[in-house]
Amino acid sequence: MAYLDHAATTPMLPEALDAYAAAAREIGNPSSLHAAGRGARRLVEESRERIAAVIGARPSEVIFTGGGTEADNLATKGIFWARRDEDPTRLRVVASSVEHHAVLDAVDWLGRHEGAEVTHLPVDDAGRVDPEEFAGLVRAHGEQIAVVSVQWANNEVGTVQPIPELAALASAAGIPFHTDAVQAVGQVPVDFAESGVAALTLTGHKLGGPVGVGALVLGRDVSCTPLLHGGGQERDVRSGTLDTPGVVAFAVAVETSVRARLEYADRVTALRDELVRRVLATVPDAIYNGDPERRLPGNAHFSFPGCEGDALLLLLDAQGIYCSTGSACSAGVAQPSHVLLAMGADDARARSSLRFSLGHDSTEADLDALLAALPGAVERARRAGAWKTPR
């Protein structure tokens, strides 16, 4: 078995698992006033402080959520609503065209139901947003922009965006800038305060923590209308009883992965570079997608001309190699990746792509297993390739 899908979810770190188990044995709702509640609250608040410390934020800026999707929705919708309330003509929402669906679909929803005017920022053939282009947009629309969302790093092709540069342009114009840093934290340097962003999303299960817990780091002066109303537990921006063991394990995972980042990045980048070299040597016409330099350490993304990514996935899966096509399912059917299309790939190339993503437990043996299976799979997939006429 070779698990090459860490960008989908990565195994929990042993430290996080232990912390989870220990906290799960305790009783107590962090909102309760008695000793058991105080015990839980202490765990939650310590976790908040730990995350804040390694992410460059103040503890009060860390708002726990049920994961990355919720944090992305909260940031885009919540900030849009708050800014529109301040000025009803402020309706423009800007998002890059390569965002995760948690941002893209939230923003589209604002367009369809809340009168938002949505602008998608184009990217170049490596998936990069052009700061000049963004500056032009800010000049053209200025204060009428309610919120901007550009991811720190892309989940499919691994391209890292120039977030501090973009955020500076936004904040100079008084526009709140959100970044989805789900794939970036623990992989590349991320510092909330230094980056100048107004809001930042992170999630547990991409960095060795549990699934279903994440955070929106929200600047103290950024107003945001809640999505979930109720007890107001999280700064009145997010309601719901906090998942104490989840939060504790999440914090341990964030802290551990951020502290180990340099050593991790060195090792995984070297392994990834070797994977890329071996894949290109074995399948010479494969295309390495994304930015070769400004890229997540564990990400290797290819197009295999003449192959259906779906067919390759099936064939590799049958041999115990787990990877992803990166394409989202729409109504149960795989669509060509919007990220590849935004990068200028045609439909066939978008459908022919496959993502291999490495993580903290990846080894040379995973590469050997992949390279043993890949040539046969590519050959078979090519034979089956003529199967589909591009739409």
Place this chain on the structure above:
Amino acid sequence: MRVLAAMSGGVDSAVAAARAKEAGHDVTGVHLALARNPQTYRTGARGCCTLEDSRDARRAADVIGIPFYVWDMADEFHASVVDDFVEEYAAGRTPNPCLRCNEKIKFEAVLDRAVALGFDAVVTGHHARLGADGLLRRSVDLAKDQSYVLAVLTREQLDRAMFPLGDWTKDRVRAEAAARGLAVADKPDSHDICFIADGDTRGFLEGRLGSAPGDIVDGRSGEKLGTHNGAYGYTIGQRKGLNLRVPAADGRPRYVLSITPVTNTVTVGPREDLEVDTVTATRPIWHEASGDVRCEVQLRAHGDVVPASVTVSEGNLTARLETPARGIAAGQAIVAYRPDPGGDIVLGSATITAGTRESAHA
């Protein structure tokens, strides 16, 4: 063998996949996404094509413990089945889309792709027997038998097909599904044409072909008896809904005898004029010697069989029926069977082009 199980989300294909796995095969489940817009297939059409069906199929695959994927076959399905369905009606024929789907989708597009990917066969939950002798036979459950819609398969297609349910009754399939913990055990059977969710075939065709008014004429006198809004709305043998202005001289009911697209006329007449004793058909798939073969023929899905003698030559099949049959529509399949205690054996099939009356009326 490495086999690919086509899983519709219904009980039959789920149990077929489970049985194939139990027989020791390396099984991979695939759900075929056939709808361009699955939402439009949601209401009414039961048994395949909807999002719920896709989820049911995936859940069944998980319970059985096999890999599962969704293959997008919407373009192929629309080109080969839906468009063909409309074109056939426009040409005055009565197509069978399930048969066409087996021929062009399950055992052509899907099979070809499966073979290219290294699979040896495609498994489906059809009720028909296909044993080691390579002969296609009726299911033990005659009420559920689907050999009629499989008879179009060639020798090469049959060699790569697997129908694990042919020796089981539907009741046993359901009991087996329940015993295996498959939630689809009591899912209702699908009967409708899956791409016509509301079951209104005439409305569907009208949407595709528009209305095309024409005459309804008497087959014997040639007299105009009424008008219609589109000849595609009529089927050979149909009696109801003709709305004729002129009653028949003898006061007896009249039936649709033929549809002529060139003149856009629907010809009607008395019941006995529907009787045919000779059926000609084209594009035969024939597994027997080409001489005169005495056998039984079935002329429509779920229709009765008629004893006949069949000859196949030069791309045509002719069947002389021993007793006349009624309501024979061009576009339907004629399937020839040899009665057999181990399940009637499919000898071959062809697409009906005409039914005629050669001998005088009795």
